[in-house]
Amino acid sequence: MYRFTDYYRNEVTLSFADHPFSQSPKHVWVICRYKHKWLLTRHKERGLEFPGGKVEENEAARDAAIREVKEETGGIVETVQYIGQYLVVGKSETIVKNVYFAEIGELAVQETYYETEGPCELTRIPRDVKHNKAYSFIMKDDVLTHAMAFIVNEALRNRL
Incomplete structure (x- = not known):
């Protein structure tokens, strides 16, 4: 379990355990x-970020993840895997967010990407993302750092 503050100085707790904060995150x-x-x-206002958003009423979090990827990038999810969950204790609210890793099979061109300008492909995520104005605040805390390390470690473990 990891504890740190986010871009807005909210308290964040991240875990790679199975749903430690909520079975039905929003x-x-x-x-x-x-x-x-x-x-x-x-994102039209925040900048570059991985897709995500709110879970709709009567929707499972996994299904929301697949929907958000499609809406914001046109990506057709081939595989999606729950990797962790984090809790953000903010000044006005507390949120719980599931983190997933998805392999995309294809990109469909869409008339709208909702609140975003569509897909952006990067060979690598820059090390200075925390200080890079092109990136959303969502990319600027340790959730990204720890989640990327978890994904790399899982990939290495699965190859052995």
């Missing part, structure tokens, strides 16, 4: 790979 965040590149979206 938010999702999806780290995506497409053809050996990271697949992000460009």
Whole structure:
């Protein structure tokens, strides 16, 4: 379990255990790979970020993750895996968010990408993302750092 503060100085607790904070979280965040590149979206106000959003009423978090990827990038999810969950204790509310890792099979061109400008493919995520104005605040805390390390370690473990 990891504890740190986010971009807005909210207290964050991240765990890679099975749903340690809620069995039915109301938010999702999806780290995506497409053809050996990271697949992000460009939010119209916040900048570059991995897709994510709110879980709709009567929707499972996993289904919300798949829907959000499609809406924000046009990505058709081939595989999606729950990797962790984090709790953000903010000044006005507390949120619980599932983190997923998804492999994207194809990108569909769409008329709208909702609140985003669509897909953005990157060969690598820069080390200075915390200080890079092109990136959303969502990318600027240790959830990204720990989740990326978890994904790499899982990939290495599965190859052995």
